[in-house]
Amino acid sequence: MDVEIVDGSLHSGAPDGPIETQWDRHRFDMKLVNPANKRKYNVIVVGTGLAGGAAAATLAELGYNVQNFCIQDSPRRAHSVAAQGGINAAKNYPNDGDSVWRLFYDTVKGGDFRARESNVYRLAQCSVNIIDQCVAQGVPFAREYGGHLANRSFGGAQVSRTFYARGQTGQQLLLGAYGSLMRQVDAGRVKMFARREMLDLVVIDGHAKGIICRNLVTGKLERYVADAVVLATGGYSTAYFLSTNAVNSNATAAWRCHKRGAYFANPCFMQIHPTCIPLSGPSQSKLTLMSESLRNDGRIWVPKKKGDARPPADIPEDERDYFLERRYPAFGNLVPRDVASRAAKHACDEGFGVGATGLAVYLDFADAIERVGHENVKQKYGNLFDMYEEITSESPYERPMRIYPAPHYTMGGLWVDYNLQSTIPGLHVIGEANFSDHGANRLGASALMQGLADGYFVIPYTLGNYLAQTTPGEATTDDSAFNEAEANVRGTVDRLLAARGKKTPREFHWELGRLLWDNCGMSRTSDGLKDTGAKIRSLRDEFWENVHVAGSGEELNQHLEYAGRVADYFELGELIAIDAYHREESCGCHLRLDHQSAEGEAVRDDENFSHVAAWEHTGDLSKPRMHREKLEFENVHLAVRNYK
Amino acid sequence: MTDAENTRSYKLRIWRQPDATSSGRLVDYEISEVGADASFLEMLDQLNENLVKKGEQPVAFESDCREGICGACGVCIDGRPHGPVTHLTTCALRMREFKDGETIVVEPFRANAFPVVKDLIVDRGAFDRVIERGGYISVNAGSAPEANMLAIGKDTAESAMDSAACIGCGACVASCPNASASLFVGAKIRQMALLPQGQVERTGRALAMVQQMDAEGFGDCSNHGECEAACPKAISIENIATLRREYLRAAFRS
Numbered sequence: 001m002d003v004e005i006v007d008g009s010l011h012s013g014a015p016d017g018p019i020e021t022q023w024d025r026h027r028f029d030m031k032l033v034n035p036a037n038k039r040k041y042n043v044i045v046v047g048t049g050l051a052g053g054a055a056a057a058t059l060a061e062l063g064y065n066v067q068n069f070c071i072q073d074s075p076r077r078a079h080s081v082a083a084q085g086g087i088n089a090a091k092n093y094p095n096d097g098d099s100v101w102r103l104f105y106d107t108v109k110g111g112d113f114r115a116r117e118s119n120v121y122r123l124a125q126c127s128v129n130i131i132d133q134c135v136a137q138g139v140p141f142a143r144e145y146g147g148h149l150a151n152r153s154f155g156g157a158q159v160s161r162t163f164y165a166r167g168q169t170g171q172q173l174l175l176g177a178y179g180s181l182m183r184q185v186d187a188g189r190v191k192m193f194a195r196r197e198m199l200d201l202v203v204i205d206g207h208a209k210g211i212i213c214r215n216l217v218t219g220k221l222e223r224y225v226a227d228a229v230v231l232a233t234g235g236y237s238t239a240y241f242l243s244t245n246a247v248n249s250n251a252t253a254a255w256r257c258h259k260r261g262a263y264f265a266n267p268c269f270m271q272i273h274p275t276c277i278p279l280s281g282p283s284q285s286k287l288t289l290m291s292e293s294l295r296n297d298g299r300i301w302v303p304k305k306k307g308d309a310r311p312p313a314d315i316p317e318d319e320r321d322y323f324l325e326r327r328y329p330a331f332g333n334l335v336p337r338d339v340a341s342r343a344a345k346h347a348c349d350e351g352f353g354v355g356a357t358g359l360a361v362y363l364d365f366a367d368a369i370e371r372v373g374h375e376n377v378k379q380k381y382g383n384l385f386d387m388y389e390e391i392t393s394e395s396p397y398e399r400p401m402r403i404y405p406a407p408h409y410t411m412g413g414l415w416v417d418y419n420l421q422s423t424i425p426g427l428h429v430i431g432e433a434n435f436s437d438h439g440a441n442r443l444g445a446s447a448l449m450q451g452l453a454d455g456y457f458v459i460p461y462t463l464g465n466y467l468a469q470t471t472p473g474e475a476t477t478d479d480s481a482f483n484e485a486e487a488n489v490r491g492t493v494d495r496l497l498a499a500r501g502k503k504t505p506r507e508f509h510w511e512l513g514r515l516l517w518d519n520c521g522m523s524r525t526s527d528g529l530k531d532t533g534a535k536i537r538s539l540r541d542e543f544w545e546n547v548h549v550a551g552s553g554e555e556l557n558q559h560l561e562y563a564g565r566v567a568d569y570f571e572l573g574e575l576i577a578i579d580a581y582h583r584e585e586s587c588g589c590h591l592r593l594d595h596q597s598a599e600g601e602a603v604r605d606d607e608n609f610s611h612v613a614a615w616e617h618t619g620d621l622s623k624p625r626m627h628r629e630k631l632e633f634e635n636v637h638l639a640v641r642n643y644k
Numbered sequence: 645m646t647d648a649e650n651t652r653s654y655k656l657r658i659w660r661q662p663d664a665t666s667s668g669r670l671v672d673y674e675i676s677e678v679g680a681d682a683s684f685l686e687m688l689d690q691l692n693e694n695l696v697k698k699g700e701q702p703v704a705f706e707s708d709c710r711e712g713i714c715g716a717c718g719v720c721i722d723g724r725p726h727g728p729v730t731h732l733t734t735c736a737l738r739m740r741e742f743k744d745g746e747t748i749v750v751e752p753f754r755a756n757a758f759p760v761v762k763d764l765i766v767d768r769g770a771f772d773r774v775i776e777r778g779g780y781i782s783v784n785a786g787s788a789p790e791a792n793m794l795a796i797g798k799d800t801a802e803s804a805m806d807s808a809a810c811i812g813c814g815a816c817v818a819s820c821p822n823a824s825a826s827l828f829v830g831a832k833i834r835q836m837a838l839l840p841q842g843q844v845e846r847t848g849r850a851l852a853m854v855q856q857m858d859a860e861g862f863g864d865c866s867n868h869g870e871c872e873a874a875c876p877k878a879i880s881i882e883n884i885a886t887l888r889r890e891y892l893r894a895a896f897r898s
């Protein structure tokens with residue numbers, strides 16, 4: 001599996017000089033669009049989650065004409081709505097030692113030194129403005145008795161910098177952005193296109209100028225033209241079939257952009273979240289996340305005896321292995337996600353797992369209940385406990401929860417420079433869809449922060465810089481590039497409908513998910529990865545011959561929509577495997593069993609792999625070209641992550 | 645007992661309607677080997693897999709998060725929006741709530757303002773248009789003051805959060821004999837009216853949102869209280885009292 005490797009072709013474009021003033025200097029250096037001219041520019045924003053919703057609203061506030069797209073029936077339902085835990089910001093309200101610098105440092109280190117320093121520093125800087133903006137919008141964050149904003153520690157952070165609105169932070173932040181967006185719809189500056197799926201990018205003379213959408217109600221293909229395109233279409237965890245993501249989450253838009261020339265960076269960096277409700281049956285469609293905050297008070301354990309089938313209450317204290325507390329005495333149950341997930345998998349692989357499938361560990365609140373009382377635990381976690389009981393019909397007050405890791409977040413995504421522009425000029429990528437800020441592992445409560453930073457505070461400036469250098473209204477939908485892109489989409493739709501085979505897209509997706517989970521999941525091996533690509537390829541060939549898609553293209557057809565997303569996952573899946581194979585080190589979420597210490601901890605190879613692997617589509621899915629962006633660490637010194 | 649051992653069969657009567665302009669009808673289906681822990685929507689997924697394999701059209705229904713927060717899902721189950729368990733969305737409802745062999749009738753949310761799009765999918769765009777008229781605080785990115793300049797009492801913040809918890813699913817409308825949207829609109833108006841940030845636009849907001857609500861063809865509220873019972877987030881009917889007060893206050897001032 002040899003691939004061509006290119007060095008020196010990618011430049012972040014971040015300014016030199018002290019990191020603290022980079023963004024200020026860059027903002028000064030960027031070109032501005034004259035206020036009177038802004039209304040002449042049209043911008044397409046695909047996605048209405050925190051990133052897309054915030055970007056569309058803010059660009060419209062500045063005076064641009066925005067066309068905004070989403071798959072759901074309403075922008076308010078974007079997947080961001082499901083985030084529970086909270087959003088980080090370096091406000092230092094608790095006076096406990098936080099600062100922009102510390103948030104920057106924690107994020108670079110948490111990402112296991114595989115993120116770009118300049119972007120992360122800017123993210124930490126913008127974090128403080130986000131909270132101001134959201135409070136002004138009326139987001140009802142939790143407050144202290146004195147009326148000021150409350151914070152909690154989250155995901156193992158040593159300071160309390162997480163803002164939250166009960167267990168519904170994502171929903172409240174999204175409704176804030178949605179409100180701002182609706183205000184611009186009312187003002188006529190945003191035109192909202194719900195129930196549309198972007199199926200191709202239109203590139204004219206090397207610049208992104210439009211998109212092809214399928215109208216999900218009528219089935220008709222539609223053309224939209226603009227002076228620039230902003231992609232905010234979220235992550236691709238659902239490639240693994242079962243994940244914590246919403247069922248309509250997909251990689252389609254990002255993947256089609258990749259095939260038009262946008263490089264895909266670090267596709268194998270996929271976060272597996274440690275605390276999810278385990279799989280219970282074959283009909284299951286997703287895995288439900290139990291908030292990370294539970295690890296603040298819950299203790300994780302398995303029986304010391306393999307295959308011990310006694311009910312948890314009958315297993316005496318000295319026959320339990322609190323494996324996180326044992327292996328990581330300093331952080332205990334609060335180690336970062338990747339470390340916690342791996343330890344749970346390890347326990348289960350060794351035969352210590354619990355529950356009917358043996359693929360679960362206990363998360364136990366008995367001690368917490370004894371320490372602070374039933375009422376206090378209920379106040380803190382009541383809604384999560386109820387949710388768990390609804391799903392499993394077991395009460396966490398009486399019996400420890402059973403949890404297991406699940407695919408949750410993708411750090412990988414389309415490559416972007418400091419301006420969040422992809423390798424296609426005019427195509428900017430924000431939120432989870434880009435690769436930029438979290439390296440090989442994302443810290444809890446940092447995705448919401450990134451989505452809103454990108455949408456409210458970065459793209460309004462950097463897109464302006466691009467637009468200032470283009471003439472508005474140059475492209476039209478009659479351009480031959482539109483004809484070609486539409487024909488391309490139609491070809492795929494027709495091909496899916498024509499196969500009329502024997503297996504459903506869901507059956508194929510399930511098989512693909514198993515391949516990815518087994519080989520590109522929590523622990524990976526060179527041997528396993530070597531032929532994963534080939535296996536995916538042959539399954540993909542079978543898919544195109546033997547898939548059965550119901551109905552026609554000229555109607556509301558959810559089955560067809562789903563089949564198209566699975567088809568793209570088959571292509572992305574192969575790239576995930578290729579990327580994982582070629583990263584011959586362990587870092588963050590990416591644990592290669594052939595690169596670990598004697599104690600089973602990840603071993604990075606900074607000399608050879610301190611880079612972003614950005615893949616170029618060559619026309620041959622099995623032979624992508626790798627472009628390496630070298631990562632320099634001038635401010636946070638390379639160090640081994642140690643949570644012992 | 646594992647899911648696989650504890651399976652059930654059901655008779656389903658499901659509303660099928662090819663598109664907005666065609667007429668629809670209830671069609672009978674049978675399904676077996678449904679796991680007790682499966683959600684209601686996973687049961688429909690399973691039915692759809694069976695239908696596709698038989699060369700039939702799958703049933704169209706809406707969902708996304710499948711954990712009770714996005715508000716995309718929602719069907720009437722035996723006449724009740726989101727089914728028999730109070731304060732749960734359709735996606736969070738589990739099949740263990742239904743007896744083996746039971747007949748279950750599945751229909752779309754019914755309301756004039758929510759036309760059927762296909763099968764169990766309705767168009768709730770009216771909700772977006774009501775919010776468009778004022779369900780927000782007008783603040784441009786970049787112009788917000790430092791967040792802690794404004795102290796807001798914990799009780800006030802919590803109370804605003806109670807209203808803000810609405811997921812916009814439309815069960816309140818579907819459960820109301822008059823198909824009124826008062827609970828949905830009231831919840832947003834109350835959230836904003838409670839918060840100091842919401843004061844500046846308070847009057848205009850109440851007038852514009854109520855006007856749009858009427859224009860969309862939602863009915864009047866006559867205090868049946870079905871909406872509160874059907875709401876998966878248990879949004880209190882108190883929000884409707886606030887809506888009335890806020891509207892009167894606004895009408896008086898304008």
Ligand SMILES: Cc1cc2nc3c(=O)[nH]c(=O)nc-3n(C[C@H](O)[C@H](O)[C@H](O)COP(=O)(O)OP(=O)(O)OC[C@H]3O[C@@H](n4cnc5c(N)ncnc54)[C@H](O)[C@@H]3O)c2cc1C
Pocket residue numbers: 046047048049050051052069070071072075078079080081082083084085086087088169170196197198199232233234235244245246249250252253289408409430431432433444445446447448449451
């Ligand atoms: C269960 C759960 C809990 C989480 N909790 C937290 C948390 O507590 N804190 C935190 O920081 N992060 C959390 N995360 C992560 C975080 O929620 C996401 O990373 C983030 O919300 C992504 O936002 P986004 O705007 O990039 O994309 P999304 O919110 O996923 O939005 C994607 C948008 O793109 C649209 N779209 C997609 N494809 C197309 C297409 N082809 N055509 C047209 N439109 C398209 C969709 O309709 C949608 O509007 C959580 C994630 C999950 C799954």
Ligand code: FES
Pocket residue numbers: 706707708709710711712713714715716717718733734735736
């Ligand atoms: S699918 Fe999101 S609330 Fe049911």
